[in-house]
Amino acid sequence: xxxxxxxxxxxxxxxxxxxxxxxxxxxxxxxxxxxxxxxxxxxxxxxxxxxxxxxxxxxxxxxxxxxxxxxxxxxxxxxxxxxxxxxxxxxxxxxxxxxxxxxxxxxxxxxxxxxxxxxxxxxxxxxxxxxxxxxxxxxxxxxxxxxxxxxxxxxxxxxxxxxxxxxxxxxxxxxxxxxxxxxxxxxxxxxxxxxxxxxxxxxxxxxxxxxxxxxxxxxxxxxxxxxxxxxxxxxxxxxxxxxxxxxxxxxxxxxxxxxxxxxxxxxxxxxxx
Amino acid sequence: xxxxxxxxxxxxxxxxxxxxxxxxxxxxxxxxxxxxxxxxxxxxxxxxxxxxxxxxxxxxxxxxxxxxxxxxxxxxxxxxxxxxxxxxxxxxxxxxxxxxxxxxxxxxxxxxxxxxxxxxxxxxxxxxxxxxxxxxxxxxxxxxxxxxxxxxxxxxxxxxxxxxxxxxxxxxxxxxxxxxxxxxxxxxxxxxxxxxxxxxxxxxxxxxxxxxxxxxxxxxxxxxxxxxxxxxxxxxxxxxxxxxxxxxxxxxxxxxxxxxxxxxxxxxxxxxxxxxxxxxxxxxxxxxxxxxxxxxxxxxxxxxxxxxxxxxxxxxxxxxxxxxxxxxxxxxxxxxxxxxxxxxxxxxxxxxxxxxxxxxxxxxxxxxxxxxxxxxxxxxxxxxxxxxxxxxxxxxxxxxxxxxx
Numbered sequence: 008x009x010x011x012x013x014x015x016x017x018x019x020x021x022x023x024x025x026x027x028x029x030x031x032x033x034x035x036x037x038x039x040x041x042x043x044x045x046x047x048x049x050x051x052x053x054x055x056x057x058x059x060x061x062x063x064x065x066x067x068x069x070x071x072x073x074x075x076x077x078x079x080x081x082x083x084x085x086x087x088x089x090x091x092x093x094x095x096x097x098x099x100x101x102x103x104x105x106x107x108x109x110x111x112x113x114x115x116x117x118x119x120x121x122x123x124x125x126x127x128x129x130x131x132x133x134x135x136x137x138x139x140x141x142x143x144x145x146x147x148x149x150x151x152x153x154x155x156x157x158x159x160x161x162x163x164x165x166x167x168x169x170x171x172x173x174x175x176x177x178x179x180x181x182x183x184x185x186x187x188x189x190x191x192x193x194x195x196x197x198x199x200x201x202x203x204x205x206x207x208x209x210x211x212x213x214x215x216x217x218x219x220x221x222x223x224x225x226x227x228x229x230x231x232x233x234x235x236x237x238x239x240x241x242x243x244x245x246x247x248x249x250x251x252x253x254x255x256x257x258x259x260x261x262x263x264x265x266x267x268x269x270x271x272x273x274x275x276x277x278x279x280x
Numbered sequence: 281x282x283x284x285x286x287x288x289x290x291x292x293x294x295x296x297x298x299x300x301x302x303x304x305x306x307x308x309x310x311x312x313x314x315x316x317x318x319x320x321x322x323x324x325x326x327x328x329x330x331x332x333x334x335x336x337x338x339x340x341x342x343x344x345x346x347x348x349x350x351x352x353x354x355x356x357x358x359x360x361x362x363x364x365x366x367x368x369x370x371x372x373x374x375x376x377x378x379x380x381x382x383x384x385x386x387x388x389x390x391x392x393x394x395x396x397x398x399x400x401x402x403x404x405x406x407x408x409x410x411x412x413x414x415x416x417x418x419x420x421x422x423x424x425x426x427x428x429x430x431x432x433x434x435x436x437x438x439x440x441x442x443x444x445x446x447x448x449x450x451x452x453x454x455x456x457x458x459x460x461x462x463x464x465x466x467x468x469x470x471x472x473x474x475x476x477x478x479x480x481x482x483x484x485x486x487x488x489x490x491x492x493x494x495x496x497x498x499x500x501x502x503x504x505x506x507x508x509x510x511x512x513x514x515x516x517x518x519x520x521x522x523x524x525x526x527x528x529x530x531x532x533x534x535x536x537x538x539x540x541x542x543x544x545x546x547x548x549x550x551x552x553x554x555x556x557x558x559x560x561x562x563x564x565x566x567x568x569x570x571x572x573x574x575x576x577x578x579x580x581x582x583x584x585x586x587x588x589x590x591x592x593x594x595x596x597x598x599x600x601x602x603x604x605x606x607x608x609x610x611x612x613x614x615x616x617x618x619x620x621x622x623x624x625x626x627x628x629x630x631x632x633x634x635x636x637x638x639x640x641x642x643x644x645x646x647x648x649x650x651x652x653x654x655x656x657x658x659x660x661x662x663x664x665x666x667x668x669x670x671x672x673x674x675x676x677x678x679x680x681x682x683x684x685x
Contacts, residue, residue: 014360014369016294035400042386042397049388120383121376121401122360274363277356278297 025270028124036127036134043106043135058142062098066091073211082213084242085154091147092238093210096172099140100179100230101201106132107180108187108197115280125276126269129184133176140169156242164240168233171254175229178262185269188279209234215245229254229261286372287453287484288358290333293367295353295508296324327353329508331367337452338482342495342516344523345505346637346654351488354505355455358486373452373484376403380457381442387431391422391441394430398445412448419474420444440467447474456487490595490635492520524635524659535655543648547584547616549640551576552655555623565629565658567679568665573604573624575640577616587613588643589622593658595636601678602630612643630679632671633660 029036048054066087073079074086081089107129111118114128187193208230209217217225225231232254239246272279328350335341343351356362357369359377384401385394395416399409409416417423420440430438489495495502495516502519504512504526512522536550555572556562565571575589588607595601604624606612613622636658641651662671665679672679 010372010374012360012369012371012375014357014364014371016364016366016368032400032403034404034406037406038397038400041393042389045393046386046388117384117401119361121379123401123403277361 020271020273022267022270025124025126025273026266029126029130032124032127035123036131039127039131040134043131044138047135055142058139059146062094062139062143062146065098066094069094069211079212079216082215082242082244084238084244086211088147088150088154088156088242089238090211091150092241093208093234095140095143095147096169096175096233096237097205097208097210097230098143099136099172100176101205102136102139103133103176104179104183105197105201106136107176108183109194110180111184111188111276112280118280119277125273126181126266129180129269130177133173133180136176137173140172144169151241159243161240161243165237168236168240171236171258172230172233174262175233175254175258178258178265181265181269182261185265185272188276189272204228204230213244214247214250226250226253227257229257285336286334286370287337287339288333288335288372288486289370290331291368293328293331293333293357293369294326294365295328295350295357295362296326296365298324326508328357328364331508331510333503333510333513335484335486337372337484339501340485340499341487342499342502342519343486343488343505344490344492344495344502344519345511348507349505350508351505352457353508355457355486355488358453359455371453375453375455376449376451377455377457378402378446378449379442381439385430385438385442388429390429391426391433394441395445398442402446402449403451404449416444416448419447419470436467443467443471447471451483453484453486456485456489458489492524492635496520524657535652538652541650541652543642543650544644545650546581546644546647547577547579547587547642547649549575549642549650549652549655550578551621552638552640552652554656554658563659564661566661566663567631567633567671568628568663571626571629573626573638574621575623576619576621577642578618579616580618584616584644584649585614586645587616587649588646589613589624590641590643591624592639592641593631593636594639595631595634601636628665628681629660629663630665631658631660632677632679633662635659 048057051057053060069090070087073090074081079086084092110128110132111125117123118125118128183193183197187197207225207228209225214222214225214231214235226249232250232252235244235246236251236254238244331354343354345351353362355377357364358371359375379398379402384398386397389397392413395413396406396409400406404412417426420437420443422437422441422444425433425437430441433441485498487495487498499516501514502512502516503510504519504523506526511526512519535552541548551574553574553576554562554565555574556565557570559572559574562571573591575591577587577589588605590603590605592603593601604626606622606624613620637654638656638658639651639653640655642649662669665671
């Protein structure tokens with residue numbers, strides 16, 4: 008009748024049970040995401056407008072450097088649209104990963120006082136960032152109307168690629184959260200990696216410009232497949248399937264390994280933090 | 281004890297922590313410790329050592345003990361915040377902890393939003409909060425402020441809201457760690473009534489508190505923890521008596537034998553006595569009466585110059601109440617010899633009723649020579665601080681001389 012919990016030192020980690028627990032705590036996941044969204048723009052003068060200004064400034068900057076100064080080949084797509092489509096998933100990804108990094112440490116007052124599945128904390132970051140992703144996608148939609156980009160069946164493929172970006176955010180978010188708990192150095196390493204990642208992802212340029220010798224390494228970046236796929240869906244730019252498959256494979260491996268590592272460390276988190 | 285009556289069964293439970301070095305750190309130490317291998321013996325201490333315990337369904341148990349006795353560690357293990365080093369815990373039924381006030385609240389969110397957030401954190405489902413929302417709000421009495429961000433709340437309102445959410449949780453086992461220490465008297469009474477009501481429904485409650493009066497009122501049984509082991513488990517009144525006796529009677533004789541010291545050891549604290557008027561030994565201190573702390577020192581060095589003796593008095597929450605330091609009020613002792621005693625004289629003891637403890641330390645030429653934590657416990661009782669013999673509400677605050685006109 009009643010639930011019996013057995014806590015035994017040295018017993019193996021019950022991965023499946025812990026994953027199920029995350030589902031039981033889905034209301035907490037929702038409330039934490041809601042809190043983040045509410046708090047992020049509270050008390051700022053421009054409020055939610057910041058969610059529009061930030062990506063716009065990045066896009067204009069990329070447009071200026073790659074579209075106006077360097078004039079990279081955008082396969083006939085207007086450079087501004089090209090960069091905008093590229094930055095959608097990157098912005099989301101870097102926001103999730105950036106916030107997930109310190110998320111568990113930031114919640115230490117909770118973590119030390121009460122039990123709940125800790126995995127919920129980095130996960131909530133991937134949900135709270137969805138609102139910004141939604142806003143950027145709306146801006147992109149608006150720009151596509153202005154530029155009169157025709158819609159086709161292919162446009163629907165935006166959905167799976169967006170989902171893939173969410174999965175990438177979750178996968179890497181869990182890893183950086185776990186690593187930051189274990190090694191505080193990651194608070195310094197993370198922004199560095201994200202900055203490198205921004206230039207190594209084909210946001211304002213196409214991966215067709217990458218020399219074939221380096222392409223395999225380029226495809227290991229899961230964002231490559233996502234960004235190129237996203238652009239292919241919207242503008243029918245060239246897309247190499249290898250990029251998509253390797254992106255899916257990398258995300259899955261990283262996600263499974265991340266969940267495993269995080270849960271393995273779970274029971275020590277309150278002691279380490 | 282039949283085991284199917286048990287809500288919690290603990291067998292051989294231990295929890296160790298590494299002293300000083302914790303398992304976190306930078307990559308360098310991690311690589312170093314990996315490199316130097318597992319044979320490297322780390323210094324560990326037992327927060328809890330080989331605990332066996334059965335708590336029956338419907339019991340209301342109070343846990344007492346000095347700071348660092350393992351009370352919170354035990355609750356953390358039960359609530360799965362940390363994991364045991366050894367042993368086994370079987371918990372029958374759902375378990376939750378009542379959170380410290382404000383934990384899991386966000387100042388920018390409104391009262392209503394915080395109810396949902398806090399509810400989710402302590403493990404309530406959304407439907408459950410929906411169902412209980414009216415009851416939570418009316419318990420807190422904050423109907424008019426429900427859509428105000430809690431950053432505009434007074435600390436009293438904060439407490440009410442937090443406690444109202446927590447007290448609507450319906451676990452089989454509830455853990456309470458010193459949360460009743462806050463809040464105004466009236467509301468605290470309301471919370472206590474609700475708690476007692478809750479325990480009447482066959483709920484098991486385990487609470488840690490330094491407020492003996494509350495424990496006496498709320499609990500049936502008690503556990504006295506000391507240095508990670510259970511010293512006594514029985515009726516709450518007996519448990520509290522054991523706890524208090526342990527310090528008031530045994531401690532003064534034991535100072536010489538205490539091993540848990542820090543410092544160079546040039547001068548050592550070997551005796552500590554709490555004396556009243558005319559140097560009569562005291563078991564309890566009456567508020568407002570004369571108290572003398574007599575400290576006996578020993579030295580094996582001819583260089584014990586410039587000796588400073590410091591007594592720090594803390595309340596049971598670990599808040600510093602006062603510091604008595606001879607170098608501040610007088611001057612340090614230029615030279616001491618073995619067997620010297622020094623007495624700290626308080627003409628009118630200034631603390632309200634309750635339990636306090638004293639940490640004593642000695643500095644020789646500004647170097648720590650000796651330190652004995654919790655050298656004695658002070659049990660302060662009613663006394664004639666004011667001519668009326670009345671004192672403000674127990675266990676809080678200082679007593680100052682004043683007159684009204």
